[in-house]
Amino acid sequence: MLRVRSLPFLDELMQFQARGRARARFLLRFNHVPAWQPLQRLVSLEILPSAAGLRNTELAAVSFACHQLRGPECQSRAHTAQAANENPLTRYHPPPRGPFRPSTAPSLDPGSHDGNAKGKEADSVPLVIPARPDTFRRCTRSPFPCTSVCKLYQDVFAEKEEIRENVTSPEKPEEAKLGQTNFWKFGCFFHHRLTMTMQEIHAEVQLKNYGKFLEEYASQLRRIEDALDDSIGDVWDFNLDPIALKLLPYEQSSLLELIKTENKVLNKVITVYAALCCEIKKLKYEAETKFYNGLLFYGEGATDSSMVEGDCQIQMGRFISFLQELSCFVTRCYEVVMNVVHQLAALYISNKIAPKIIETTGVHFQTMYEHLGELLTVLLTLDEIIDNHITLKDHWTMYKRLLKSVHHNPSKFGIQEEKLKPFEKFLLKLEGQLLDGMIFQACIEQQFDSLNGGVSVSKNSTFAEEFAHSIRSIFANVEAKLGEPSEIDQRDKYVGICGLFVLHFQIFRTIDKKFYKSLLDICKKVPAITLTANIIWFPDNFLIQKIPAAAKLLDRKSLQAIKIHRDTFLQQKAQSLTKDVQSYYVFVSSWMMKMESILSKEQRMDKFAEDLTNRCNVFIQGFLYAYSISTIIKTTMNLYMSMQKPMTKTSVKALCRLVELLKAIEHMFYRRSMVVADSVSHITQHLQHQALNSISVAKKRVISDKKYSEQRLDVLSALVLAENTLNGPSTKQRRLIVSLALSVGTQLKTFKDEELFPLQVVMKKLDLISELRER
Known part of the structure; x- marks a missing residue:
């Protein structure tokens, strides 16, 4: 019976324990004064109108809290006051600060509460709680209003009387003894929990203080270093720097290691497309660093008058090996273009009987078409370089004449005749492949349909629709920013779009007249x-030449108007150069001041994310200014050269000022390259965090939908792949995989309209910041 009747009492003890913890948390806020002083101040300010109603067990709990804050000395004060039957809460003035005599700690034995007249007298003192807590005065040392304090103590003391009745006035003496024993056990348990809570609070406070100390100490050391350094700030000498650092992350993991999900089919699709895109990037890099320069600089350094007879043939003979490497490069580009078309056609199958690899409804691998356009741009650029290189063609003609002379009398030159014929065939192959301006045309005229019953391309209507849809989507994004201040790489993408449009026409033999007119x-x-x-390209000439059937659909006036507008554009640009120089001078000067200010300012931990966002925007703004100025300089000068028009003195001065501004931006990034390099790593992590948050929201939305389908499984796998890939360095391979994965993950309205656009902006910023030094 006793055990059964004591259960309600235990529940009440648990309630008392919870309120005791709340009261202890309040008392612990006064850790900057002696332990007894805040309790005394509460009484003096009438926050606790009567403290005589506190029992010995409650005072013991307060003593334990004081011990955790101030050590044994404060505990000894509280014990001394209680041993003398003097409640420390009723004293107004603090005791003298002399040495304390050792005193006996208050007994927690349940028997000490039995028959104690003074204890009963203390219990009989009524607890006075005002009706309106908001009438109390504010405690000057309390971090929160006294109304909150009063509310806390009202809850605690309201329950105390009810618990006291169960402890001091039970129905039977056995229940009283059991209740007092449980009350004593509660005090020990409360002390243990209070100790653990205090350790956690102290650890957190000390950790914050230690972090602030490190920040202040680091900033102090930095100021001392700057004061003792010869240079002003962390700058590098632009002229005396012996080593150039390439600050780009290098990916050591292979694509097979990065692309790992439970969806094996999706893994294969993403792996194939990512490998092709990486191959295209390597080919483009090789063309820009090796073959473009090799062709452009051929014949430089010597004039025709200074060259001795026979030097041209010798120079071309040494250049044959380079042309052979270029031929192998072009052949590899043809193979990659063929492979990309076949892989895309295999995914988008129009045959309803044939099984689909994955569900492609709503899936648009726009990244694949953008990379394919970049490779077509490389082939187109090679054609334009060779076509505009008069010296190369002249030397080639002279070299062929030399071979004819050698062919008539090979023994005179010490050459075997049987070796001469294969060499002549090789030269004919080089001439037909490279020097006749057919590099791009030969690529798009390949036989894309498999002859052995493999992939069908030209008759695949689904692939044709997807091809056209991707071209329009890319063009819509490019058209909006082309010629605007926020333009970055839209002109290069426009060249790729024209190449894709010609390729689409060559494969499927269909043309969209409206879209063709939009391109023009x-x-x-x-x-x-x-x-x-100095290689300039005119898109109207290219489209008319490569698709003559489409040009016939347009009237001659519109075609002539484009050429007339070219002259008008050059005149307007020449007139506005002076105004452009003045505007960009103000813009660049303001940007340089912002750059100096934001990089010199110390980063604060409480505003670290905001500071990273500002630095990212400033870096990108400087890159936009550099791109705009560079585009004005190159377009204006190349138009003057191609149209053979004289340049005025004012235009020359304006272009020189623009070159100075362009070099000023480069110099600013170079001078602050140490700080920029440090900031770029933090900015990329911040942008990756933002992208991960957006993807996480979409993934939860997919998981919450209980309907199962293979398409939904592909979406979830793609989002998981994007998340896993973003958790790492911002390398080209990882960003490419994320882009391909989001092509699958954005279907089924996984992202809302207001979520998808910010994610695309973040990924674009991530591309720009990660390749800041390379660009």
Whole structure:
């Protein structure tokens, strides 16, 4: 019976324990004064109108809290006051600060509460709680209003009377003894929990203080270092720097290691497409660093008058090996273009009987078409370089004449005749493949349909629709920013779009007249595009030449208007150069001041994310200014050269000022390269964190939907792959995999419209910041 009747009492003890913890948390806020002083101040300010109603067990709990804050000395004070039957809460003035005599700690034995007249007298003192807590005065040392304090103590003391009745006035003496024993056990348990809580609070406070100390100490050391250093700030000498650092992350993991999900089919699709895109990037890098420069600089350094007879043939003979490497490079590009088309056609199958690899409804691998456009741009650029290189063609003609002379009398030159014929065939192959301006045309005229019953391309209507849809999507994104201040790489993508459009026409033999006209209308805004160095490309000439059937659909007036607009554009640009120089001078000067200010300012931990966002925007803004100025310089100068028009003195001065501004931006990034390199790593992590948050929201939305389908499984696998890939360095391979994965993960309205656009902006910023030094 006793055990059964004591159960309600234990529940009440648990309630008392919870309120005791709340009261202890309040008392612990006064850790900057002696332990007895805050309790005394509460009484003096009438926050606790009567403290005589506190029992010995409650005072013991307060004593334990004081011991955790101030050590045994404060505990000894509280014990001394209680041993003298003097409640420390009723004293107004603090005791003298002399040495304390050792005193006996209050007994926690349940028997000490039995028959104690003074204890009963203390119990009989009524607890006075005002009706309106908001009438109390504010405690000057308390970090929160006294109304909250009063509410806390009202809850604690309201329950105390009810618990006291169960402990001091039970129905039977056995229940009283059991209740007092449980009350004593509660005090020990409360002390243990209070100790653990205090350790956690102290650890957190000390950790914050230690972090602040490290920040202050690091900033102090930095100021001392700057004061003793000869240079102003962390800058590098632009002229005396012997070593150039390439600050780009290098991916050591292979694509097979990065692309790992439970969806094996999706893994294969993403792996194949990622490998092709990486191959295209390598080919483009090789063309830009090796073959473009090799062709452009051929014949430089010597004039025709200074060359001795026979030097041209010798120079071309040494250049044959380079042309052979270029031939192998072009052949590899043809193979990659063929492979990309076959892989895309195999995914988008129009045959309803044939099984699908994955569900492609709503899946658009726009990244694949963008990379394919970049490779077509490389082939197109090689054609333009060779076509505009008069010296190369002249030397080639002279070298062929030399071979004819050698062919008539090979013994005179010490050459065997049987070796001469294969060499002549090789030269004919080089001439037909490279020097006749057919590099791009030969690529798009390949036999894309498999002859052995493999992939069907030209008759695949689903693939044709997807191809056209991807071209329109890329063009819509490019058209909006082409010619605007926020333009970055839209001109290069426009060249790729024209190449893709010609390839689509060559494969499927269908043409969209409206889209063709839209491509030509861009020429009014951008009449010419610089491919590389001084090689300028006119999109209207390219489209008319490669698709003559489409040109016949347009009237001659519209075609002539494009050429007339080219002259008008150059005149307007020459007139506005002076105004452009003044505007960009203000813009670049303001940007340089922002750059100096934001990089010199010490980063605060409480505003670290905001500071990273500001630095990211400033870096990108400087890159936009550099791109805009560079585009004006190259387009204007190349148009003057290609159209053979004289340049005025004012235009020359304005272009020189623009070159100075461009070099100023480069110099600013170079001078602050140490700080920029440190900031870029933090900015990329911050952008990756933002992208991960967006993807996580979409993934939870997919998981919450209980309907199962293979398409939903592909979406979830793609989002998981994007998350796993973003958890690492921001390398080209990882960003490529994320882009391909999101092509699958954005179907089924996984992302809302207001979520998808910010994610695309973050990924674009991540690309720019990660390749800041390379660009």
